[in-house]
Amino acid sequence: MTDILSAFAWLFDPVNWSGEDGIPNRLAQHIGYSALTLVIAAIIAIPIGLAIGHTRRFRGLAVGLSGALRAIPTLGLVVLLALSLSSVSLTIIPALIALTILAIPPVLAGAYAGVESVDPRTVDAARAMGMTEFQILRKVELPLGLPLLIGGLRSAALQVIATWTVAAILSVGGLGRYLFDGLPVRRYDEMLGGSILVVALALVVDGLFALTQRLVVPRGVTAGKVADVRTRDTGRSVGTARVSSDPAVSPEAP
Missing domain, CATH: 1.20.5 (Single alpha-helices involved in coiled-coils or other helix-helix interfaces)
Known part of the structure; x- marks a missing residue:
């Protein structure tokens, strides 16, 4: 109980809300890293998932590949890429690559599962009306499967937010710095306070995605x-x- 009170005292200390190491700056860095990772993963995974869901081809390959990517230890991959890309001046690159690989499977699964969930009779009716395959995907399958696609993004966002905390081992910014900076000097209030911030951020993002899932359901x-x-x-x-x-x-x- 004392540790929790100390953590909240650290959180509400005005000293920790200013400067480069202040909570607003670290929070903005964490959100920026997470958003960039999610955008890159979405650009890669969503078109592939939509194509798989529409054509019903290579689903087994996609499932197997997603499972293999999920099994990769993220921290080990971050360290491996950091050693392999030691000549790169931007320390964010190894962590960004590793976390993008982590985010791709849930986004890919949400994309093809959303399209596959559409009733085949609805797709056949669209074809009977003379729609092209691209029109069917854009006007029928994508709007109806959008809630599941958002669900995949939601799952990926939570994983990315949590794992960017661990990626701070590479001396990048973000909320994970409070854990790695506080550990050597035994600032447990700082470490617990940083953990509370990560949990709070994850809950807020999860709530926003949940609300978005409800809003994107077609009125029809x-x-x-x-x-x-x-x-x-x-x-x-x-x-x-x-x-x-x-x-x-x-x-x-x-």
Whole structure:
């Protein structure tokens, strides 16, 4: 309990809210690194996932490749790339490559799963209307599969935010610096405070993605569900009225 109180005291200390090592600057760095990683992973994985989901080809290869990428130890890959790219002046490059590899599998899975989840009868109807394959993907499959695609981005974002904390071992910025800078001098309040900031950031980002998932659901889908429920309820009411008005089946009939 004392450690937690010390961590919150560190968080609310005005000294830690200014300067290069201040919380706003470290938080902005962490968000920037995470956003850049997610954008690169999305640029690579989303087109491939959409193509796989639309054509229904190479799904097994994509699943196997995603599983293999997930099995790679991220910290080991970060260190390996740092040693291999020691001549690169930007220390962010090894961590950026490693975390992009980490983010690709969930984004790829969300993209092809979203397209595959679309009812084949809907796709066949679009083809019967004369739509091209690209039009079907853009106007039918992508809008209907967008919630699952956002779900893949949501999962990748949480992994990236958490892992950029570990990537601070390469002396890059971000909230992970509070853990690696506080450990040698045993500043446990700083380490715990930095961890709280990472958790808070992850929760906020997760909430924003959850809200986005709800907002991107096409209105026609939700309207169709409501209409379907009302139709069922109306049908049941009509059926009950018919049964009760039929003297042959009425419980009061002799």
